[in-house]
Structures are given as C-alpha cells and as structure tokens.
Amino acid sequence: MVSAPVATAGFTSEIVGYLRQIEEADEFGAVDLVFGMLDEGVSAQDVLLRVIAPAQRRVGRLWAANRWSVAQEHAASAVSERVVAAVARRVTPPPARGRVVVACVEREQHSLPTRLLAEVLRLHGWRVDFLGASVPTPHLVEWVGRVNPELVALGCTLPVWLPRAHRAVAACRTAGFPVLAGGAAFGADDRIARLIGADVWAPAADVAADLLDNGPLMFATGNGAELPPDDEYACLARRRGELLPRALELLAASYPPMRDYDPWQLEQTAEDLGHIADFLGAALYLGEMSVFTDFVTWTCAVLAARGVPGESVVLGLAVLRGELTDCPRTRAFLAEGMRAAGAARGAPDHPEPEETSP
Ligand code: B12
Structure with missing residues (x-):
C-alpha cells in the first residue's frame, strides 16, 4: 500500500471569482474565466485542483449551511462539469503512457471528483477511459477485461458505498487488475483502502498522478482480511x-x-x-x-x-x-x-x- 500527504495551495481570489460565475450558473462566463487563468500561465492541473475542486467543496458547505438551495448546488456543479470538460479539451496532451480505467463505485453519483482525477491523469500523459458515475461491478470487470488497462482507479465519495467498493476491488483484482482507490469516502488516511483490499490509495488527484508517475507501480496484496464478521x-x-x-x-x-x-x-x-x-x-x-x-x-x-x-x-x-x-x-x-x-x-x-x- 502506497500513500502520500495532501498538497495545499492558495488561489483565493481565483476561487472567489470562479464561485461568482457558478453561483450565477454562468457556464460561458466560468469557461472564459478559467481560460483566462490558463492564458496567464496557471497550469491546467492547478485550475482543476486549486480552483474548481475547492470551489466545489465550498458549494457543499454552502448547501449544508442552508445558504444555497439544492437547485443552486445542482446548477453550480453542472457548470463545473462543463468547465472541467472545456479545460481538458483545450490542454490535454496526446497520451504517452499506458491505459487507466477510472470509474465510480456502483451507486456512487459523485462523478465530478473522480472526473477531476481522470483529467489530471490525462494531463500526466495517461490514456484514460472515464466510465463516470455508478458503474455496476460486473460491467466494470467486463470493460477492464476488454481494454486491459494497467490500473483501475475506483472513486467513492459517500462511505455508504464502501461495501460495494470492497466487492468491486475484489472483482478487479481477481480479474488480474490492480486497483487505486480514492475519494472522500476513504477518509484522510489509507486505513479504509487497506481494509477493502485496494493496492494503492491517494488522498488527492495530484498525489495519485505523482504516485503513478514515479512507477514502476509496486502493488501490495491487501485482501480485506481484517474486516469484521458481516x-x-x-x-x-x-x-x-x-x-x-x-x-x-x-x-x-x-x-x-x-x-x-x-x-x-x-x-x-x-x-x-x-x-x-x-x-x-x-x-x-x-x-x-x-x-x-x-x-x-x-x-x-x-x-x-x-x-x-x-x-x-x-x-x-x-x-x-x-x-x-x-x-x-x-x-x-x-x-x-x-x-x-x-x-x-x-x-x-x-x-x-x-x-x-x-
Ligand atoms: C456536487 C455534489 C453532488 C452532486 C454530484 C454531481 C457530480 N456529477 O459529481 C449530486 C447532486 C449527484 C450529489 C448527490 C448527493 N450528495 Co453530494 N455533493 C456534491 C458536492 C457539493 C461537490 C462534489 C464535488 O465535486 N467535490 C469536489 C471534489 C474535488 O471533491 P474531493 O472528494 O475532494 O475530490 C478529490 C479527492 O477526493 C480525490 N479523488 C476523488 N475521487 C477519486 C478517485 C480516486 C481513484 C483517487 C485516487 C482520488 C480521488 O481527488 C479529488 C481532487 O483532488 C459535495 C461537497 C464536497 N465536499 O465534495 C457534496 C457531498 C459529497 N454530497 C453529500 C450528500 C449527502 C449527497 C446526497 C446523499 C444528498 C441527498 N440527500 O441525496 C446525494 C448522494 C448521491 C449518491 N447516491 O451518491 C455530502 C456527503 C456528506 C457525508 N457525510 O458523506 C457532501 C459532502 C455535501 C456536504 N457539504 O455535506 N452531490
């Protein structure tokens, strides 16, 4: 099991500006704003992880505090999804590394966090198949069997889906594919990822990309043996x-x-x-x-x-x-x-x- 600390950075005024655009559900304004940042030399990875990601976390806090309605949250998140796609389209280099399958655990609807990981891996030269939200485990296994990736990256945001993540990890490993686990459900350290038998865990997309960059990939053999009786x-x-x-x-x-x-x-x-x-x-x-x-x-x-x-x-x-x-x-x-x-x-x-x- 490999892990590393989370990186931190500022970008406060950029985040505030971006939040203003998504608060107004202004998709084109938000795209123009982040393209402006790219033109000024901010890296695409920083736009994704130091502007859009913290803005989305802030959206969550505003909703939790009842300051934003569900409609406002949905509108803002929909804009962010489109912005991530626009940034990726503009800057992603042609793939120079192996293939990685990135997917959310069955029932997990939070595709945006995992999408950020997918785009960061693309920026690092990986060829990425992004399968999106809630991928049923048998279908995931069928896909990876067909495309034969070097790695399956499995995202989970809500802890309620961790038992399903356990089954997905086991199925991928049985099929012969190592699994990188991540997303908020796993918490701040690798304990839960170990429990469900993942090979690698990372707390953030850039950390995951760095781990994969610094290959050769060394995979441990977790098997979920420490789980209590169910x-x-x-x-x-x-x-x-x-x-x-x-x-x-x-x-x-x-x-x-x-x-x-x-x-x-x-x-x-x-x-x-x-x-x-x-x-x-x-x-x-x-x-x-x-x-x-x-x-x-x-x-x-x-x-x-x-x-x-x-x-x-x-x-x-x-x-x-x-x-x-x-x-x-x-x-x-x-x-x-x-x-x-x-x-x-x-x-x-x-x-x-x-x-x-x-
Ligand atoms: C947008 C959103 C939604 C959208 C998702 C849209 C989409 N396409 O993703 C929708 C409306 C579907 C949704 C639904 C729900 N949501 Co919601 N949602 C959010 C919100 C506001 C933003 C998500 C996001 O984009 N986050 C931004 C990224 C950057 O998050 P991140 O986890 O930090 O991601 C980084 C790392 O975790 C890592 N990473 C992520 N994935 C992976 C994968 C791998 C393999 C690796 C290595 C790393 C990695 O890299 C990322 C970048 O560094 C969050 C707030 C939040 N804090 O995230 C709430 C939040 C996650 N949701 C929450 C809840 C409760 C729900 C619902 C249960 C609400 C409901 N009552 O129905 C449902 C459940 C849906 C389901 N079945 O899964 C809660 C969870 C609370 C908890 N205690 O667990 C949150 C935290 C809101 C809050 N402030 O309290 N949600």
Missing part, C-alpha cells in the same frame, strides 16, 4: 425494508413536532432515517465507528441549519436501537451515535464556519 451488517440490510417505516412511526409518536409535518417533511425524515441506517451499515461492515458517528454529527449540523433540533436525531437513533434488540454490535454503534448527536446538540447550530477564505 452478520450484523447483513441483518440490517435484510431488515431495512420493515425497520425504516416502523422507526418512522415510532419517531412520530415520540417526537411531537412531527405531527405537524407536511408530506414533504415526512418524506425528508424518512430519507434521513434511511441515510442513517445506510451509514450504520457501512460502519458495521468496515468495523469503523467514525464512519457512523461522523455522519451523525454531520446530519445534526445540516438539520440544525434547517431549524430541526438534534433531539430528533437522538430520538431516531434510540428508536432504531430499541428495534434491533438482537444485534449487540449494532446497538453499541447506535449508542455511540446517540452520544455524538448529544454532543452535536451543544455545538453551534450552523455548520458553515465563519471564514473569510473559500
């Missing part, structure tokens, strides 16, 4: 269908404000409970408590920014815990989640830090 994960997955409507019912009975919820609010609450159950499942699968508690803390902040108190999250977790009487490990995770939600209740109810930089 019986409680399987039990939760099996019971999800009946558990969630029941939990929603019990939550409505114990949390009075829910009686006044309109159908849209009820649907949102059901969705939130579903996300909680899915993050719980991923945490159980990996044996990584922080996957669950970080998500609980994040959910409390997002709800608080929308005027929903953390108490509702504590109650939701308690209800799930009450239903899962025969799953001791799951109950222990839920108890930690309740502690995290309780702690988040004492935190400021606005997840957007008071920062001046993007």
Whole structure:
C-alpha cells in the first residue's frame, strides 16, 4: 500500500471569482474565466485542483449551511462539469503512457471528483477511459477485461458505498487488475483502502498522478482480511425494508413536532432515517465507528441549519436501537451515535464556519 500527504495551495481570489460565475450558473462566463487563468500561465492541473475542486467543496458547505438551495448546488456543479470538460479539451496532451480505467463505485453519483482525477491523469500523459458515475461491478470487470488497462482507479465519495467498493476491488483484482482507490469516502488516511483490499490509495488527484508517475507501480496484496464478521451488517440490510417505516412511526409518536409535518417533511425524515441506517451499515461492515458517528454529527449540523433540533436525531437513533434488540454490535454503534448527536446538540447550530477564505 502506497500513500502520500495532501498538497495545499492558495488561489483565493481565483476561487472567489470562479464561485461568482457558478453561483450565477454562468457556464460561458466560468469557461472564459478559467481560460483566462490558463492564458496567464496557471497550469491546467492547478485550475482543476486549486480552483474548481475547492470551489466545489465550498458549494457543499454552502448547501449544508442552508445558504444555497439544492437547485443552486445542482446548477453550480453542472457548470463545473462543463468547465472541467472545456479545460481538458483545450490542454490535454496526446497520451504517452499506458491505459487507466477510472470509474465510480456502483451507486456512487459523485462523478465530478473522480472526473477531476481522470483529467489530471490525462494531463500526466495517461490514456484514460472515464466510465463516470455508478458503474455496476460486473460491467466494470467486463470493460477492464476488454481494454486491459494497467490500473483501475475506483472513486467513492459517500462511505455508504464502501461495501460495494470492497466487492468491486475484489472483482478487479481477481480479474488480474490492480486497483487505486480514492475519494472522500476513504477518509484522510489509507486505513479504509487497506481494509477493502485496494493496492494503492491517494488522498488527492495530484498525489495519485505523482504516485503513478514515479512507477514502476509496486502493488501490495491487501485482501480485506481484517474486516469484521458481516452478520450484523447483513441483518440490517435484510431488515431495512420493515425497520425504516416502523422507526418512522415510532419517531412520530415520540417526537411531537412531527405531527405537524407536511408530506414533504415526512418524506425528508424518512430519507434521513434511511441515510442513517445506510451509514450504520457501512460502519458495521468496515468495523469503523467514525464512519457512523461522523455522519451523525454531520446530519445534526445540516438539520440544525434547517431549524430541526438534534433531539430528533437522538430520538431516531434510540428508536432504531430499541428495534434491533438482537444485534449487540449494532446497538453499541447506535449508542455511540446517540452520544455524538448529544454532543452535536451543544455545538453551534450552523455548520458553515465563519471564514473569510473559500
Ligand atoms: C456536487 C455534489 C453532488 C452532486 C454530484 C454531481 C457530480 N456529477 O459529481 C449530486 C447532486 C449527484 C450529489 C448527490 C448527493 N450528495 Co453530494 N455533493 C456534491 C458536492 C457539493 C461537490 C462534489 C464535488 O465535486 N467535490 C469536489 C471534489 C474535488 O471533491 P474531493 O472528494 O475532494 O475530490 C478529490 C479527492 O477526493 C480525490 N479523488 C476523488 N475521487 C477519486 C478517485 C480516486 C481513484 C483517487 C485516487 C482520488 C480521488 O481527488 C479529488 C481532487 O483532488 C459535495 C461537497 C464536497 N465536499 O465534495 C457534496 C457531498 C459529497 N454530497 C453529500 C450528500 C449527502 C449527497 C446526497 C446523499 C444528498 C441527498 N440527500 O441525496 C446525494 C448522494 C448521491 C449518491 N447516491 O451518491 C455530502 C456527503 C456528506 C457525508 N457525510 O458523506 C457532501 C459532502 C455535501 C456536504 N457539504 O455535506 N452531490
């Protein structure tokens, strides 16, 4: 397993300017702006990773803080996708290295982070097949078998898809292809990538490109052997269908404000409970408590920014815990989640830090 630290850099005024364009959903303005940066000598890699990437992370924080609507986030992200394509079209050199397949794990819709990796690898001379969002594992394996790449780069942003990432890694390796893993779901170090048996992990696209540049590629033999038994994960997955409507019912009975919820609010609450159950499942699968508690803390902040108190999250977790009487490990995770939600209740109810930089 190979890894390296994340690079950092400034570009504050460029990011602010770019954010202004994407806030207005001004695709051509955004393209003109970044082409101007390229003309002034900013490298394409820096435009991708020091301007567009941090702007997109900022978009996420603005949405989480309820300062931007989902529509604003979608519009801005759609512009960024087009800008990444325009930059790539303008500067990508002809391929001089081997072939790499870049894809998102099945169900993962965050294609833009992985697309950034794909374009950075192209800038470094790799021939890249970018397969985009949510690639079903059998189809991924069929593609790599056909094009015979040197490497499969697998992106995952949401931790809930890590069990699927594990299966995809195993399938690619069984087919004889090494796997580079990355994306926010893997966290800040290589622990999770190791757990799911990836050969290489990188925290950022430029780090990944540097690792591949400095070949020959040396691959370790991870096999996911340290993963905990998956019986409680399987039990939760099996019971999800009946558990969630029941939990929603019990939550409505114990949390009075829910009686006044309109159908849209009820649907949102059901969705939130579903996300909680899915993050719980991923945490159980990996044996990584922080996957669950970080998500609980994040959910409390997002709800608080929308005027929903953390108490509702504590109650939701308690209800799930009450239903899962025969799953001791799951109950222990839920108890930690309740502690995290309780702690988040004492935190400021606005997840957007008071920062001046993007
Ligand atoms: C745009 C966006 C979306 C778009 C995605 C569009 C697209 N085509 O990508 C859509 C609308 C689909 C979406 C949906 C959802 N999203 Co969203 N999304 C975002 C947002 C705002 C930007 C994503 C992005 O472009 N990031 C920018 C890049 C640069 O991110 P990056 O991870 O830092 O990438 C770098 C490295 O990780 C690395 N890397 C990335 N991939 C790979 C792969 C390999 C192999 C390697 C080596 C490296 C590598 O290189 C990159 C550059 O250095 C993020 C905010 C954020 N912080 O990312 C939220 C965010 C990821 N989304 C979030 C959520 C919750 C969701 C939803 C669940 C919302 C919902 N209720 O439905 C859904 C889930 C969809 C799904 N099934 O996957 C949360 C996740 C929170 C959490 N605790 O995990 C975030 C963080 C928002 C927030 N601020 O809280 N989202």
